[in-house]
Amino acid sequence: MAPLIRKYSFESFEETIAFISRVSKIFSRENHHPKVINFYNTVAFHYFTTEANNEVTYLDRKIADEVESVYQSFGHKS
Numbered sequence: 391m392a393p394l395i396r397k398y399s400f401e402s403f404e405e406t407i408a409f410i411s412r413v414s415k416i417f418s419r420e421n422h423h424p425k426v427i428n429f430y431n432t433v434a435f436h437y438f439t440t441e442a443n444n445e446v447t448y449l450d451r452k453i454a455d456e457v458e459s460v461y462q463s464f465g466h467k468s
Contacts (some may be wrong), residue, residue: 393425393436394446396454398461400431409433409464413457422449 400406410426410433417423425436435457437450 391438391445393438393444394450394454395434395436396457397432397434398466400433400464400466403430405464406431406433409461413460416453416456416460420449420453422453424450424453 398406398409400409406428410428422439424438427434427436435454437446437454438444439447439450
């Protein structure tokens with residue numbers, strides 16, 4: 391199965407890094423870490439669980455939804 395991918399765009403590099411920093415707390419709290427790809431004002435998270443044969447799990451979807459909420463709190467809409 392392919393990873394669950396969520397992509398986000400921001401006004402600046404600084405805003406992008408602030409977002410990554412903020413959501414990193416979610417990843418640490420859950421002890422779950424997606425693949426993160428950052429290029430200037432964009433970031434993409436690839437969610438999958440290595441212990442589940444790289445499948446997308448309930449926890450991946452839960453974290454992705456929480457990250458989406460943080461993105462919206464930055465004043466952005468998906």
